[in-house]
Amino acid sequence: MREVPDLGKNMMAKNMLDWFTILAFYEASEHQLDGKALLEIKRRAVDKMKFLGKFVDGNRQKWPYKLFEKTYRKYQKMQKMHRERGEWMDSWRVVLNPDHRTEGFCFHLIGCPIAKRAKEHGYEALLPYLCKTDHYLAEVMHARLVRTQTEALGGDCCDYWYVGDKSPALEMYKDLEQI
Template sequence: MDFLSDWRTDLGGKRNFHNGAGGTYDCIAIMSYYAVCKAVTSFHEIEKMEENLILPAFRKLRFVDINKPFWRKLMYRAFSTAQKHCDTWHDYEMDVAPYENSRPIYYEFTACPAAEFAKQFGFADIMPALCNVDFAAMELLHARLVRTTTCANGCKCDYTICGDQDPYAKEHPEYRDENGYRRNK
């Protein structure tokens, strides 16, 4: 709790929507757990914890297929709405590119409270375990995330989202970098 005593009191609860109930606190709770249990906890276990928190909501949406224009447009609208909330609360700084038919959706974060917290308190080594869940979430929607950097290892977290059948995904193969981040070429 000492971590949160004077840090970003605007996160979570009714004042903030990001990542649902609890908002960014799920990442901060995992980092706090890691601070205490680092000697007996693996990177893989941290990644599984984050997946168990985030993916249940996406599993309920398996009927969504981003390969279909209706769902792609609806997803774009969801991101545009999220940007408006970010602009109101100034927690995440988010920019969504204009929608273009038959093109991947693009948006980026240039500020992320979880990444800020990790950098401030020395948890950057487990950020890949927390960021990688974005790939798994998109896969549940018949989508592919193409990402080259995150706020934790760069100056922005870029999201290019296309259908899992889109040639764009094949043009940007995924790999894991030396720190454990899932990334694309």
């Protein structure tokens, strides 16, 4: 943790805390816990949020996507301000809707500090499991995450597109592996 540069106090920096939690379990088990066990730990944590599905439905409501967009726009503004002061230089950059989607919510994350640190310290085999957990929250909201690449797996960015889990758009991605 001492090596991690200033990511700021923001919603994105909290992702690093998830990563450290996974590493703590991994190290405490003397590397006996594999990625599948780590997925199960995260799944159980997200399962405690299933009650949200009573209020949030990515098929019928647009407000969750609008809230995400508003939240990420706020993050972008904060990040710009901090970067101008030489802070948050190693945090994720967010590009909103670069694919010009008209349904759901789409964004790309660029410059994953988790992937960078994991590769520097020999933890890259755990990265795909961390990335897969992004799909869990979508399920709580009756949505699906369509993702074709992550930086952890060698992509240029981590692409996110959340759409309702009953969206006809998902048909085109039905064979897409959850990464």
